[in-house]
Amino acid sequence: MTSFDLQARQPFNFNSVINSHGWIQLAPFRADVSGRMLFYTDRLTNGRLVEYRVTETRGGVHVEVPGRLGKAEKAEVIQKITWMLGLDMDFTSFYKAARGEPKLRHARRLAHGRVLRSPSFFEDVVKTILTTNTLWASTIRMNQNLIEAFGASADDGKGQAFPTPEELASTSAAVLRKKVRVGYRAPSIHELARRVAKGKLDLESYKTSTLPTLELRNELLKIRGIGPYAAANLLMILGRPDFIPIDTYAMKMVSHEWHGGRPVTAKQVERAFRKWGEHKGLAFWFWDWKYDGG
DNA sequence: GGTAGACCTGGACGC
């Protein structure tokens, strides 16, 4: 067993990160019954399969990885967990902007701002495509099917990793459609995997891109299957909360918040949060909605 | 720039 602590930039709240959106329900993520421990099965760059077990500790997180990690492996795990939990992210300007807004009063106290992310951006792009034009239960199922069909399994039979671009590129869109049941999304996922596997698209570089957010958004929109909603979701994951992922949930929330439950358009959602500028996505995401969605 | 219709899947419902 290898274990170590990682410090987070303050304020930090482990619970707020892992419950920031539905990603915790998408394998290889899982949480224990108490919700206090986060598990994730990952494949390191040297091909070794490992399971991360992460809990909150004073000032950050405690990480356990069964088995002994080499120096390079440990460095990779540290880098990945830092990314996944956004340990070094700073939301000072958002908290400053949110000060005085009753609907965001809780933001700093609960350390809202970080969203749970997969270790690779490729995985998050695929998962985001799986959220489009479907119900959440189907997203969970398609993601699970994808992992069961193509993800590498640990020797002890516990846990499977998310498939690599190479693994998905080596199959066909027809198999993805039939076996994984991703429907018309199959060509989008297959084409993406092929481009990444062939080195024609470097998705991981988007994590550290210096492109202005608008240009980065345009790059994301060039990916087949990524439209305005998906691009905004991915920008949130990249720490660029300038856009709102406007889906039917967003329109329902805004409808009940300001329009008496009457149907609203995407433009009205946009207008409702316009004043939050580069923090629009965060203000929307962590807004204290009066409608509970029921 | 805006809009209509097609794209898939699985669950709910009526028969």
Place this chain on the structure above:
DNA sequence: GCGTCCAGGTCTACC
């Protein structure tokens, strides 16, 4: 068990 309807974003063609 079968058929129909519905929910959910993106893409393309068209105006």
